[in-house]
Structures are given as structure tokens and as C-alpha cells.
Amino acid sequence: xxxxxLSLSRVRKTYGNFCAVDDISLSIPKGAIYGFLGPNGAxxxxxxxxxxxxxxxxxxxxxxxxxxxxxxxxxxxxxxPEEKGLYKKMKVWAIIQYFAMLxxxxxxxxxxxxxxxxxxxxxxxxxxxxxxxxxxxxxQKVQVLAAVAHNPELVILxxxxxxxxxxxxxxxxxxxxxxxxxxxxxxxxxxxxxxAERLCDHILLITxxxxxxxxxxxxxxxxxxxxxxxxxxxxxDSIATLDGVSAVQLVAGDNDSSQWQVxxxxxxxxxxILRHCFDKHxxxxxxxxxxxxxxxxxxxxxxxxxxxHVSR
Amino acid sequence: xxxxxxxxxxxxxxxxxxxxxxITVLIIxxxxxxxxxxxxxxxxxxxxxxxxxxDQSGQYEEAVAVAIERxxxxxxxxxxxxxxxxHRLESDLETTVANAGNAASQFVDDVDADEVAALDQWLDxxxxxxxxxxxxxxxxxxxxxxxAPEPQFIAxxxxxxxxxxxxxxxxxxxLRPYLSGSREVSAGxxxxxxxxxxxxxxxxxxxxxxxxxxxxxxxxxxxxxYWASNLTDTRLPDAIARSIxxxxxxxxxxxxxxxxxxxxxxxxxxxxxxxxxxxxQAGEEAVSMADTFRQFAPIGFVYLMFxxxxxxxQYLLSNTVExxxxxxxxxxxxxxxADELMMGKLIGIGMAGLTTIAVWLLSFYLFIxxxxxxxxxxxxxxxxxxxxSELIPWFVFYYFAGYALYSGVFLAIGSxxxxxxxxxxxxxxxxxxQIIPIAMMAFVVxxxxxxxxxxxxxxxxFTPYLMMNRAAADPPMIDLVGTxxxxxxxxxxxxxxxxxxxxxxxxxxxxxxxxLEMIRLLRVRT
Numbered sequence: 001x002x003x004x005x006l007s008l009s010r011v012r013k014t015y016g017n018f019c020a021v022d023d024i025s026l027s028i029p030k031g032a033i034y035g036f037l038g039p040n041g042a043x044x045x046x047x048x049x050x051x052x053x054x055x056x057x058x059x060x061x062x063x064x065x066x067x068x069x070x071x072x073x074x075x076x077x078x079x080x081p082e083e084k085g086l087y088k089k090m091k092v093w094a095i096i097q098y099f100a101m102l103x104x105x106x107x108x109x110x111x112x113x114x115x116x117x118x119x120x121x122x123x124x125x126x127x128x129x130x131x132x133x134x135x136x137x138x139x140q141k142v143q144v145l146a147a148v149a150h151n152p153e154l155v156i157l158x159x160x161x162x163x164x165x166x167x168x169x170x171x172x173x174x175x176x177x178x179x180x181x182x183x184x185x186x187x188x189x190x191x192x193x194x195x196a197e198r199l200c201d202h203i204l205l206i207t208x209x210x211x212x213x214x215x216x217x218x219x220x221x222x223x224x225x226x227x228x229x230x231x232x233x234x235x236x237d238s239i240a241t242l243d244g245v246s247a248v249q250l251v252a253g254d255n256d257s258s259q260w261q262v263x264x265x266x267x268x269x270x271x272x273i274l275r276h277c278f279d280k281h282x283x284x285x286x287x288x289x290x291x292x293x294x295x296x297x298x299x300x301x302x303x304x305x306x307x308x309h310v311s312r
Numbered sequence: 313x314x315x316x317x318x319x320x321x322x323x324x325x326x327x328x329x330x331x332x333x334x335i336t337v338l339i340i341x342x343x344x345x346x347x348x349x350x351x352x353x354x355x356x357x358x359x360x361x362x363x364x365x366x367d368q369s370g371q372y373e374e375a376v377a378v379a380i381e382r383x384x385x386x387x388x389x390x391x392x393x394x395x396x397x398x399h400r401l402e403s404d405l406e407t408t409v410a411n412a413g414n415a416a417s418q419f420v421d422d423v424d425a426d427e428v429a430a431l432d433q434w435l436d437x438x439x440x441x442x443x444x445x446x447x448x449x450x451x452x453x454x455x456x457x458x459x460a461p462e463p464q465f466i467a468x469x470x471x472x473x474x475x476x477x478x479x480x481x482x483x484x485x486x487l488r489p490y491l492s493g494s495r496e497v498s499a500g501x502x503x504x505x506x507x508x509x510x511x512x513x514x515x516x517x518x519x520x521x522x523x524x525x526x527x528x529x530x531x532x533x534x535x536x537x538y539w540a541s542n543l544t545d546t547r548l549p550d551a552i553a554r555s556i557x558x559x560x561x562x563x564x565x566x567x568x569x570x571x572x573x574x575x576x577x578x579x580x581x582x583x584x585x586x587x588x589x590x591x592x593q594a595g596e597e598a599v600s601m602a603d604t605f606r607q608f609a610p611i612g613f614v615y616l617m618f619x620x621x622x623x624x625x626q627y628l629l630s631n632t633v634e635x636x637x638x639x640x641x642x643x644x645x646x647x648x649x650a651d652e653l654m655m656g657k658l659i660g661i662g663m664a665g666l667t668t669i670a671v672w673l674l675s676f677y678l679f680i681x682x683x684x685x686x687x688x689x690x691x692x693x694x695x696x697x698x699x700x701s702e703l704i705p706w707f708v709f710y711y712f713a714g715y716a717l718y719s720g721v722f723l724a725i726g727s728x729x730x731x732x733x734x735x736x737x738x739x740x741x742x743x744x745x746q747i748i749p750i751a752m753m754a755f756v757v758x759x760x761x762x763x764x765x766x767x768x769x770x771x772x773x774f775t776p777y778l779m780m781n782r783a784a785a786d787p788p789m790i791d792l793v794g795t796x797x798x799x800x801x802x803x804x805x806x807x808x809x810x811x812x813x814x815x816x817x818x819x820x821x822x823x824x825x826x827x828l829e830m831i832r833l834l835r836v837r838t
Contacts, residue, residue, distance in 0.1 A: 049642075052646045054642065054645050054646060070646070071649060074647055074648075077646065079642075079643060079646035079647075081639060081643055081646075083639035083642070084639065085635075085637075085638030085639035085640045085643075086638065086640060087326065087634075087638070087640060088634075088638070089329070089330070090326070098318070098322060099643065101318055102315060102318060102319075102644070102647040102648060103647055143643075146643075147643070
């Protein structure tokens with residue numbers, strides 16, 4: 001945690017009157033899996049492009065692998081852009097070799113590495129095919145392999161999961177975990193929370209160019225209270241008096257039975273509520289403890305803003 | 313540097329591996345060689361022409377026969393000259409009038425200088441047999457026999473229904489179906505359509521035109537009547553007119569008591585004109601065939617430059633647009649700088665262009681060595697002159713300069729467009745600009761230091777073409793140095809500007825920018 005692979009300090013980028021990235025600061029430790037989350041158009045891609053020095057920020061500082069500009073350390077970075085594309089006429093292994101060579105690998109090592117990766121990720125049979133004969137998902141996989149072929153210290157993947165089927169999504173998740181276990185740092189952006197939830201140590205949540213949350217997954221979950229769902233026909237007033245219960249809300253109900261949502265603090269064991277109900281003879285039709293998901297956090301933090309943004 | 317080489321190599325391989333590249337590369341030699349063969353075939357394939365001569369005056373039949381025989385002999389003479397050129401021992405384009413070393417070369421030169429006189433001499437001295445005996449010591453040992461061409465104009469038998477003594481009207485009306493091709497005439501065992509009817513009316517001498525006499529009322533059927541539906545092959549009427557006029561003049565001489573053999577000798581007296589080159593050293597100022605080629609060589613170079621540049625920049629454009637529309641460019645830009653990418657592309661596509669030129673030269677060379685004849689002999693000597701000429705360094709310089717200049721512009725265009733369609737709209741003006749110097753090519757070679765040409769040479773987009781065009785004519789030093797400086801400065805400026813546009817353009821999506829927006833792009837610091 002002491003070694004920062006990437007840090008941004010008050011980075012800002014505007015296009016005309018539109019502020020794409022507004023005052024973002026972050027720092028990413030070595031070996032982390034770091035997720036950039038945010039609704040469409042939040043500024044994820046712009047931030048990534050600035051990190052790679054493809055576009056320049058209007059103000060703010062970026063430090064990447066100890067340098068001011070990614071161009072100085074580009075051999076140590078792997079990048080998968082948001083919009084995927086490859087040379088259609090090249091063979092699959094050759095294109096991985098080519099990108100690895102652009103990153104400074106020598107010819108034979110790059111070729112060897114290309115075949116090794118293709119073998120490992122189930123594309124061995126397509127190694128001699130031309131890129132144009134691949135399906136979109138396969139092409140994307142090849143491009144991910146091309147981005148990591150030179151064993152970069154920092155891998156930046158912009159929406160790597162979009163367009164992949166569930167099987168290949170989990171292959172890609174596996175690949176990302178493996179990179180991290182090798183001590184490589186992975187930054188990826190997504191608007192699908194499940195991936196981030198499964199993979200990330202840290203997440204950055206941005207919307208409309210502004211940072212909304214930056215921290216560990218646990219810290220993110222702490223942003224919204226834990227909840228217990230109850231269904232009972234009896235009165236629930238007494239539950240609210242328990243220590244650590246912050247609110248009891250009626251979610252839905254009819255004459256026979258009502259559903260209640262009980263928000264509890266972090267240090268309250270949900271078992272306490274169950275015991276309380278037992279003691280007070282509140283007969284439960286349903287008792288469910290819900291750990292907040294990143295999805296809930298996302299909706300809670302971004303909420304209506306994202307909706308407005310999408311439909312804009 | 314290593315990265316540039318890698319990008320260049322990939323661009324090169326990707327181009328060279330496509331079918332389209334080889335189609336473009338091979339189509340030019342195929343067309344040129346095909347045209348060459350087509351011409352040879354067409355010139356050999358002129359069909360036999362049947363004619364009918366009706367001489368009611370009874371005076372000119374022999375003269376017409378002589379005229380037709382002369383035409384045949386002229387053809388033999390021409391083909392014999394080709395045969396000599398092909399098989400003589402030392403075929404050297406540096407031969408001039410002054411140094412034509414032997415009788416065979418002298419003969420070729422005579423034919424070149426005055427064909428009519430040479431033909432007279434040829435007929436007088438015994439024609440083909442004499443010429444073969446005369447030239448054989450100067451010809452190669454291993455050579456095919458000379459095959460004299462068949463006579464092209466053959467007298468057909470008069471169809472039985474024609475009365476040669478009938479009225480002109482009658483004869484023409486009877487022969488009309490033959491002349492229009494609906495009936496055939498026979499000549500010996502052969503038959504074919506009637507090419508021409510030559511009709512000499514009885515009172516033809518009344519139509520002789522002499523200086524001083526006013527021509528009579530314009531009668532379309534004055535003099536000898538030549539009836540033919542083919543209006544383009546004028547060899548027969550020309551030969552007849554020449555021969556009959558010679559006959560009439562001979563009679564006039566006799567009537568005036570002039571010695572006709574003296575007159576003929578006087579007619580064949582001539583003074584040669586030597587073309588001399590004032591810039592050559594003393595003793596070498598005679599202008600040879602090779603010198604003439606050298607003056608025309610710039611046209612070849614300009615044309616080569618044009619075709620090759622057009623091909624290259626199109627590749628450059630479509631490659632850039634492909635990378636943009638595929639969004640590969642973003643990965644590339646994370647790996648290399650925009651400048652490296654641009655340089656790599658320029659070099660890679662430039663190499664593909666050089667490959668094209670090399671393949672063209674090689675295919676002509678192979679063709680010439682595989683198929684040798686008089687014409688290809690000439691081409692190969694022309695190639696030697698061109699390749700050995702001092703214009704090569706000019707060509708190399710202007711080729712690369714032109715390439716750098718135009719590719720800079722096209723690369724910038726490519727980087728601003730997302731589809732080839734958009735790009736085509738932007739590149740059309742650039743193509744039209746290149747066509748201007750090409751259209752001026754022949755004119756510039758003849759008048760290389762014309763004021764208009766000199767002024768236009770200072771426009772950098774024209775400089776490579778026009779200065780290459782003028783290269784053989786020693787352009788003034790001020791033009792040379794000035795335009796070169798201007799060209800180099802503009803190349804630097806264009807590459808710098810297009811580098812800026814490229815950097816902005818490649819990540820752009822959507823419509824190509826408006827002019828104002830482009831200017832703003834250029835002013836933004838990157």
C-alpha cells in the first residue's frame with residue numbers, strides 16, 4: 001500500500017462548456033484491482049485517456065509509475081480502449097506479437113508469448129486465422145491478450161466486459177485476478193457492478209465528471225445501512241427501540257401481513273433482531289438479512305442523477 | 313526509432329500482401345505491353361486491298377501500275393530498314409549523321425533523311441536483292457532471313473458485266489455493289505471486297521491544272537476519279553496522284569525540251585541539316601537519337617512520379633481511415649507517439665511505392681529481354697538512356713519531396729475522416745491540383761523556361777512535377793535553388809501541421825471539422 005502506481009491530483013478536463021472530468025484525485029497502490037465505476041458518460045474514458053496521456057488535462061497533476069507522462073513508461077503499461085478494433089487482415093498470433101513488439105518485446109519472445117496466451121485462454125485453434133474471421137467477443141479477447149502480452153506493470157482496461165458472453169466474462173475475471181496475483185496493477189472501468197464487486201479491492205465512483213466515492217469495497221458498502229427484511233402480521237414498534245436499529249419502514253402490506261425494512265448499524269448482529277422477535281412473540285413469515293450490494297450503493301449514490309444523465 | 317521501423321514494416325507488409333496492391337502494380341505493365349502487341353498486330357494485319365483501274369484515256373495505266381509497285385517497294389524498304397536496325401552488328405543510339413560508320417548505317421540514315429530519294433535509289437540499284445548483298449557484311453551472323461511483305465494493293469479482274477469502254481456513269485453504277493461490299497471481286501484464285509475503283513476518263517487531259525490558268529467551274533468529278541468507301545487509308549490515292557503527276561511533269565519536260573534525267577538529279581540534290589547541342593563539348597555537339605530521348609525523358613519521370621504518388625497517398629489515406637474507423641488508433645497511441653505513428657506510416661507506404669516502381673522497371677526489363685524485336689530494342693535502349701541519365705538524382709529527390717508533401721496533406725485528411733467516403737470528398741481537390749502539372753507535361757518539355765511555367769514552379773504543390781519536367785533543360789539557378797528551398801520549407805510546414813491535425817484528428821469521431829474548427833485545432837497546444 002505504500003507504493004503508488006498511479007495518482008491523480010485535481011485533474012480537470014473541459015470540452016467547450018462541457019466539463020468531462022471535474023477535479024478528480026485518486027491514488028492506486030501497487031498490485032491493486034481498481035474499478036472505475038460510473039454511469040454512461042460519467043467521464044471514465046476521458047479520465048483513462050488522460051492517464052495514458054492520449055489527451056492532456058486542462059489542469060491537475062498525473063503521476064504514473066513515477067513519471068509525469070504515460071508516454072515515458074508506455075512499455076510498462078497495457079491498454080484496452082473502450083472501442084475495440086484490430087487490423088482485420090492480420091493473423092491472430094501476429095497481431096498479439098505486433099503489439100507486444102511495439103511495447104519493446106523482441107520478435108521471437110513476442111511470438112512465443114502470443115502462442116502461450118492463446119493456448120492458455122482457449123484460442124489456440126484460431127491462432128492462424130485472420131482477425132476478420134473472429135467473432136466480436138473472440139476479437140475482444142484477442143485484444144485483451146494483446147494488451148497484457150508484454151507483462152505490463154499497470155494494465156488499464158476500458159469496459160473490458162462489454163460484449164462478452166458470461167463464460168468469457170468469467171475467463172476475463174480470472175485473467176484479471178491472475179494479473180493481480182502476479183503483482184501487476186489492474187485498473188478497469190465498467191458500469192456493470194457485479195464485476196467490480198467480484199474483483200475490486202478499490203473502487204472509484206464518478207458521475208458527471210465528479211468523484212462521488214473512492215475507497216475499498218467494504219467502505220462502499222458502509223455508505224448505505226445494512227437492512228433486515230421482515231414479514232409479519234404483528235406489531236413491530238418494539239424493534240425500533242433496539243440499540244443499533246436506526247429505522248423501521250413499512251415496505252408493503254395488506255391486512256394479513258406486512259413487509260418491513262429494518263435498517264441496522266454495522267455493529268448490530270442481525271441475530272439480535274431475530275432473538276428480539278422470538279422474545280416478543282412476533283411471529284415471522286419471513287426474515288432476511290440483506291448485505292448491501294454495490295448495485296445498491298451505486299443507485300444510492302448516483303440515483304436520480306444517472307437516470308437523468310442517460311435520458312439526456 | 314525501432315518503433316518507427318516496426319510500424320513501417322507492418323504497413324509495408326499489409327499493403328504488399330493484398331491482392332489489390334498487385335493488381336494495381338501489374339496492370340500498368342500489362343496494359344503497356346498489351347498495347348505494344350496490339351499495335352504490332354494491327355500494323356501487320358492491314359488486309360489485302362483489291363482495286364480496279366479503268367483507263368479510258370489509255371495514257372496512264374502504266375503510271376498507276378508503277379505507283380502501286382512503288383508503294384509496295386516502299387513497304388519492303390521500310391521493313392528492310394527495321395530488319396537492318398534489329399540485326400546490324402553495332403546498334404548504337406549514339407550514332408549521328410556524321411559518324412554513321414558503314415554502308416548499312418549510311419543507308420538507314422539516307423532513308424531517314426529523304427524517303428523518296430532513297431526509294432528512287434533503291435529501285436534504280438535493283439531493290440531488295442542489291443540491298444541484301446550490300447548490307448549483309450554489317451549484319452549479325454545468326455539472323456533470320458528477311459521476309460519481304462506481300463503486296464497490299466492487288467488489281468482485281470474486271471467483273472464480266474462491266475463494259476470498260478462504257479460511259480463513266482454506267483461503269484460506276486455497275487460497280488457500286490462491289491464498292492459497298494455487297495458483292496465480291498475476284499483476282500486469280502482469291503476474292504474479296506473491292507477497295508477502290510480508279511477511273512481515268514477519256515478527256516482527262518483537259519483537266520490538267522497549270523499555274524496561271526484559272527480553274528474551270530468546280531466539277532466534283534474533275535481529273536482522275538478515285539471511288540472508295542474507305543476514306544482513311546489514303547496510301548493508294550496518294551501514290552496514284554504522285555505517280556501520275558510525275559508522269560505528266562515528265563511529259564511537260566519533254567514538250568519543253570528539258571533533259572528529264574538532269575531534272576531528276578537536281579530534285580535529289582539536298583543539303584543535310586545537322587542538329588547540334590551548344591552545351592556539349594567540342595567534337596560531341598552532334599545531336600544523336602539518345603540526346604533527343606534525354607530531352608523527352610522528364611515526361612517519363614513525371615508520369616512515373618504521378619502514378620506512383622497517386623497510388624501511395626491513396627493507400628496512406630485508406631489505411632489511416634481504416635485505423636480510425638476500427639479504433640485501433642487508440643491502442644497505437646498508447647504504445648507510440650502520434651509522430652512516430654505518422655513517420656512509420658510515411659516510410660512504410662513510401663517503401664510500397666518504391667516496390668511498385670521497381671516491379672514496373674523489372675517487368676519491362678524482363679519483357680524486353682524475353683521478347684526482342686526492333687521496337688523492344690528501341691525501348692531497351694531508351695531505358696538504358698533513362699537509367700543512365702543524370703536525371704536520376706533529380707527524380708529521386710523530387711519523388712521523395714513530392715511524396716512527403718502530398719502524403720502529409722493526405723494523412724491529415726485521413727485523420728479527420730471516419731469513412732473513406734468522407735475522405736474522398738476532401739481529397740478530390742488535391743487530385744485535381746496534381747492533374748494540372750500532368751496536363752502541362754508535353755508543353756513544358758518543349759518550352760521549359762517559359763514565364764508561366766517558371767512562375768508555377770514556385771508553387772510548392774507543383775514544384776516536384778514541374779521542376780522534374782524542366783530538369784533536362786538546365787533551369788536557371790534562381791529557380792532551382794529558390795523552389796527547392798521553398799519546397800523543403802513547405803514540406804517541413806506541412807508535416808508539422810498535419811502532425812498536429814493528425815494528433816487531434818485521430819481521436820475524433822463524428823463529422824469532419826469545419827474550417828474554423830480546424831484552425832482552432834491547430835492553435836491548441838498539445
